Amino acid sequence: MDGWNWRALLIGFTGALILLGVLFFVVGAKPILESLTSADPALVAMTLAFVLAWLGAWGLLFRTVLETLGIGLPIRMSFFAYASAAFANNVTPFGQAGGELLTAGLISKVADARYETGLAGIATVDVLNVVSSLVLIFVGVGYYATTAIIGERLETAVGSAVALVVVLGTSMILIWRYQESITDRIAVGVGKIADWLPGKTADPDAVAENVAQRLRRFFDRIGQMATQRRQLAIAFGFSLLGWLFQTIALLTAFAAIGSSVPIYIALFVIPLGNLAGATPLPGGLGGVEAAFVALLVPTTGIPAATVTAAVLIYRGLVYWLPVVIGGGSVVVFGTRTVA
Structure with a gap:
């Protein structure tokens, strides 16, 4: 990372710590810490195991999507x-929206594929995860509505999720329909920027043509995947499985501190809470935890301190385990690439 990225990361984590500090202040630090210290270590370890299972399921999702693009990855590597x-x-800020470009570059190195092919793959993974999460939201909220009155906060969260999916879906349809026009406009725009840069060393026309070729290959890869319906159906199944493992991990985290949450509530709270990952914080840290607490307290009736403690156990593993494992993997992959 260059200096600006390090500063952006520092600012992001500072904002996340402030948000978490506010959460502790509002709920009460003492009861939260008491709940955390009373957690059953064996059940915390089980929570970790389910988080690893989630990573494994979405690793298989990733591998299946890449297979539709002709990229083969061993299961362990996936x-x-x-x-x-x-x-x-x-x-990176804005959660998944911020990490896709870095991920595409990683895929291109690990699988020896073009950058735009990796970008098409990770974008497809994200779309499948959004669609499967919407399914779980409707199932969970639908069942919850038969047992309790849906509060205004939950209505707002579900409405926001639906609106977001509609906007994303409409945007993808329009982008696909006008891909040629969009490709030409972006290529021309990048070429003009290259022409305006001081001390330019590249031909603006060549830069524009290169960008246009990459965008066309990106759209070609998306079209290629759309024909692989059986593989995409399998990938969708792995996506659902990953969400279910996250759900079980959250339920186990609550069990670790002596509480229980109905599974249908966890089914919709997890994908709804993860919408806060779109905040300009690294991986939504702080914002996602606050969203989980805001959704779980009114829907479960469990004290806020207990909910916060369970969420911190769950999110601590879901957030930091990929950071540790993935960060180490990035170093190893980078070393292999250089070697």
């Missing part, structure tokens, strides 16, 4: 490759 992708998402 686990560390996805952990590296999760690492990139967790250390």
Whole structure:
């Protein structure tokens, strides 16, 4: 990372720590710490195991999507490759929106593929995860509605999720429909920027043509994957499996501090809470935890301190485990690339 990235990362983590500090202040630091210190170590270890299972499931999702592009990865490698992708998402602002470019570069190195091919692969993984999360939201909220009155906060969260998916879906349809026009406009724009740069060393027309070729290859890869329906169906299944492992991990975290949450609540709280990952914080750190607490307290009736402690156990593993494993993998992959 250059100096600006390090400063951006420092600012992001500072903001996350401030948010977490506010959460501790509002809920109460003492009862949160008491709940955390009373957690059952065996159940915390089980939570960690389910988090590893989530990484494994989404690693297989990643591998299946890459197979549709003609990129083969060993199963073991797919686990560390996805952990590296999760690492990139967790250390860049705006969550997954910020880590995709880094992840695409990683794929191009690990799998010896073109950058735009890796970008198409990770973008497809994200789309499948959004669609599968929406399925779980509707299932969980639908069942919850049969047992309790849906509060205004939950209505707002679900409405925001639906609106976001509609906007993303509409945007993808329009981008696909007008891909040629978009490609030409972006290429021309980048060429003009290259022409304006002081001390330019590249031909602006050549730069524009290179960008246009890369964008066309990107759209070609997306079209290629769209024809692989069986593989995409398998990938969708791995996506759902990953969400379910996250759900079980959250339930186990609550069990570790002596509480229980209905599974249908966890089904919709996890994907809804992760929407806060779109905040300009590294991996949504701080914002996601606050969103989880805001959703779980009114829907479960469990004291805020207990909920916060369980969320911190769950999120501590979901956030930091990929950072440790993925960060180490990035170093190893980088070393192999150089070697």
